[in-house]
Amino acid sequence: MLVIQEEVKKVFVVFAEWGWTITDDENEAAKIDPSYRQANIEELNMLIACNGTIFNEVIESADGLVRWxxxxxxxxxxxEDVITCEYQLI
Known part of the structure; x- marks a missing residue:
């Protein structure tokens, strides 16, 4: 049996003069906002509503592992009627 391990990325919320965003690059997060923190599911879903950004892989949020x-x-x-369109804990 072949088992493929998915890479799990952490995601971080950062605040700056121009607003806020989420990144999976911790170095970038630290440069933009020294008080950056791990993003939660609510913030991930708000990001989609604001600009459509989706992380398609399994990601580690402040709430645990999530998937789009x-x-x-x-x-x-x-x-097409949308039933579910959100990040969910896995």
Missing amino acids: VFESVEDELGF
């Missing part, structure tokens, strides 16, 4: 989940169904007219 997108589920949808097609209605009888062929339109």
